[in-house]
Amino acid sequence: MLEEAAADQETAAAPATLIFTALYWRSAWKYRSRAYRYCFWDAGTMAAHALALATALSLPARLITAFIDALVEQLLGLDRKEEGVLFLMPLGRASSPPLPAPPLSPLPVHALPLSQREVDYPLISQMHTASALETREEVERWRDRISPLPPLEDAPLFPLPSLSAVQSSSSPLGEVILKRGSTRRFLPESIPLSALATLLTAGSGEIEADFLPGRGSLVHSYLISNGVQGLPSGAYVFHPARHGLQLLREGSFRQEAGYLCLEQPLGATASVVIFFLADFDALLERYGNRGYRVAQLEAGIRGGRLYLAAYALGLGATGLTFYDDVVVEFFSPHAQGKIPLLAVAIGVPAPIKRSRIVPLRPDRTPGTF
Numbered sequence: 001m002l003e004e005a006a007a008d009q010e011t012a013a014a015p016a017t018l019i020f021t022a023l024y025w026r027s028a029w030k031y032r033s034r035a036y037r038y039c040f041w042d043a044g045t046m047a048a049h050a051l052a053l054a055t056a057l058s059l060p061a062r063l064i065t066a067f068i069d070a071l072v073e074q075l076l077g078l079d080r081k082e083e084g085v086l087f088l089m090p091l092g093r094a095s096s097p098p099l100p101a102p103p104l105s106p107l108p109v110h111a112l113p114l115s116q117r118e119v120d121y122p123l124i125s126q127m128h129t130a131s132a133l134e135t136r137e138e139v140e141r142w143r144d145r146i147s148p149l150p151p152l153e154d155a156p157l158f159p160l161p162s163l164s165a166v167q168s169s170s171s172p173l174g175e176v177i178l179k180r181g182s183t184r185r186f187l188p189e190s191i192p193l194s195a196l197a198t199l200l201t202a203g204s205g206e207i208e209a210d211f212l213p214g215r216g217s218l219v220h221s222y223l224i225s226n227g228v229q230g231l232p233s234g235a236y237v238f239h240p241a242r243h244g245l246q247l248l249r250e251g252s253f254r255q256e257a258g259y260l261c262l263e264q265p266l267g268a269t270a271s272v273v274i275f276f277l278a279d280f281d282a283l284l285e286r287y288g289n290r291g292y293r294v295a296q297l298e299a300g301i302r303g304g305r306l307y308l309a310a311y312a313l314g315l316g317a318t319g320l321t322f323y324d325d326v327v328v329e330f331f332s333p334h335a336q337g338k339i340p341l342l343a344v345a346i347g348v349p350a351p352i353k354r355s356r357i358v359p360l361r362p363d364r365t366p367g368t369f
């Protein structure tokens, strides 16, 4: 069944496949129609963890984003108006071909309502339908048509510390994942340049996915550095192939960084804010409407990797939303024609103040302290 949906032999041969879906209302109650992209960011963050764990366990794992949507929805008994399939993650490789699938009967499961009343944001399911693939031929044609996006043009770069100087962490991955959270307050301190190089290397590494056949990337990492030792404060774009930063504008942009991130102080107090942007016209031309989904997903995975790298280094991180057009304007003319996908703020976390918990004694009832 999954082989039929994904037109992919390896998916059929995998002993297990994780299927990531999104119940739109879980995000739409807060973010309304904008929730559609949050679904990919959040699932991308989870995929970053799953891929890292698979690597640690030497388990082959990759992302499949081209599949017949309706077939996977049918397999899981989903109503597309409420819940969409985001991607598949086949795990492992079987030595023998799979047994023939039994006839499919509808799944008799119903999700419990999350709220007494739900507000419909029809743009969400419309976007999902507009980027759906209907037939096996469409899935195959999509895979054949996709091609890498244009690389960044050459420019003089600020060199980053060599990869051998990139910091490594002794914390086991499982511990880092458990420790990871979204930082709520940053201290006004700076981070070492080697930490920034480590973060950018981790965030721009290869992703095993059907939408990145040349193991490239659909996104570029722009950043505002306000507290990196040895790096002049300013706006930069990262060139992963040459491991360096192109200076776009020098200056202290703390206030601007906070403003771009929907006026949230976390953007202003972070040592560095990394924004993932994609060239929208090239994306639509080479990936069609499905390109919107996979670019948001890639940003989510790269954001998830930034979180893990930050926590492995003892730093803090948080995803942040932003004013779309103002972000592009800030990084222009370099960013002209691009769309922002996700922002991640990184810095030195303030210690969390834990509330003192007063144990209740059996002889005291609440309100008698």
Ligand SMILES: Cc1cc2nc3c(=O)[nH]c(=O)nc-3n(C[C@H](O)[C@H](O)[C@H](O)COP(=O)(O)O)c2cc1C
Pocket (backbone or CB within 6 Å): 041, 042, 045, 180, 181, 182, 183, 264, 303, 318, 319, 320, 321, 322, 342
């Ligand atoms: C993609 C993404 C975007 C986020 N955007 C914001 C934001 O704009 N403002 C904010 O305060 N927190 C933001 N967060 C943090 C979330 O509120 C937080 O991840 C969520 O409450 C779960 O908590 P945890 O990350 O500590 O597990 C974002 C997190 C992610 C992963």
